[in-house]
Amino acid sequence: MVLNPEALKSYEAKVFGIRGSIELVLDRRIAGLYIWGDGGVGKSHVVTTTLQSMGVKYLLHNSRMSAPALFDHLANSPHDVHVFExxxxxxxxxxxxxxxxxxxWSQDDQTRRITWNVKGRTEQAAFDGSLIFTANVPLQENNRVNALASRLINYPFxxxxxxxxxxxxxxxxQGHEHQGSRLPPEACLEVVEYVEKRSRETQRKCSIRAIVNAWRARISYENHKTRLSWQESADLLVRQSFTAMPQTREARKIVxxxxxxxxxxxxxRGAAAHDxxxxxxxxxxxxxYDRLKELGIRNPGKPENN
Structure with missing residues (x-):
């Protein structure tokens, strides 16, 4: 597989912005961060590895959560970093x-008071922790959401x-280790090449999630823990890795x-850009051309004749 240092540099530039935003949140300059983009592109990986590299403990929430449960989590851990996936x-x-x-939000930008009304009584808690969200869709435009969006960093990835x-x-x-077993670099690269090839052939989007899971599937196969070949497992993962565009028209347009x-x-420009x-x-x-015009880019290159 031919490495692409320029593409890696471009990826790291985008990640640099996320890490800087996380630092602002941890420094209590801004209370929250909302990172959105397609599934499987590494949003959660960037967040968790950044926090781990800084030695920051965090609470991870990645299942359905009601408003009462949210209040309880924040009230019980008011000084912590909460990561919502x-x-x-x-x-x-x-x-x-x-x-x-x-x-x-608070007037002094430090301690925020959250309340919850239940069964005729009001519960309150002081909160000065940080909130980081990862999502597949942008915050939708409406008055209620805008009030929240103005209080955090909204970062498209x-x-x-x-x-x-x-x-x-x-x-x-670097190779890949999982549950005490290690897949060497040459095998990892072979898996990346296969996933890229199958994604292209099946018109799926290549994702980090599918590649990492395919590495783990190969470890299972080579440890004789599954009857499926690692290629068969990778095919299943590729078919599942397709990420649909957001469903609303405005959300799709933003993406x-x-x-x-x-x-x-x-x-x-031209055919290369269109492809x-x-x-x-x-x-x-x-x-x-329509999306660029909406961004104020009026002359992105003369359209080619059909």
């Missing part, structure tokens, strides 16, 4: 929004497929604008 259902709950809004593969190859060079902007900034945009979004080249 893919909890879009919680952010659709008006009561949960109210708890989050209180936890993300959209690495390209080339950047994801560059990251995977770089990780592969497409970011993808178009990234491609434009890379210097791609990259189509691969990422499934949209025709006319959508490429």
């Amino acid at each position: 893919d909890l879009e259902t919680m952010t659709e709950d008006k009561s949960a929004w109210d708890v989050l809004r209180s936890a993300l 959209h690495p390209t497929e080339a950047e994801i593969l560059a990251l995977a190859a770089n990780l592969a060079l 497409e604008q970011k993808i178009a902007e990234d491609i434009y900034k890379k210097g791609l 990259e945009f189509a691969k990422a979004t499934g949209k025709a080249k006319s959508a490429w």
Whole structure:
């Protein structure tokens, strides 16, 4: 597999922004961070490895959570960093929004007082911890959400497929350990090549999650723990790794604008830009020009004749 140092450098530049945002949150300059982008591109990996490298303990929440449960978690651990993974259902709950809004704002920017009304009584707790969210969709535009969005950093994260593969190859060079077994670098690279090939053939988006799980599937196969070959397991993972675009039109447009902007900034034009945009979004080249015009880029290159 040919390594791509430029794509890796580009990926690390995007990650640098996330890590800087996490530092702001941990320094209590800003109470929260919302990172959104396609599933399987490494959002949670960046957050957790950054916190671990800084020696910061955190509480991870990655299952469905009601508003009362959210209040209890924040009240019971008011000084901690709370990391919420893919909890879009919680952010659709008006009561949960109210708890989050209180936890993300105060007049003195330090201690925030959160309240919960239940059975005729009011429970209160002082909270000065930090909230970090990862999600597959952006915060939707409405008055209630805007009140929350203004209190945290909203960070879109959209690495390209080339950047994801560059990251995977770089990780592969270190080998992969899981539950006491180790897959050597050459085997890891072979898995990356296979997942990339099968993703391309099946028109799926290549994801870090699928690659890491394929490494683990190969370890299981070589340890004689599964009847499936590692290639068969990888095929299953690739089919599951497809990430649909957000369902609302406005959410899709935001994602497409970011993808178009990234491609434009890379210097791609004409057919090369159209192909990259189509691969990422499934949209025709006319959508490429539309998204750029919406961003104020009026002359991204003369459209080619059909």
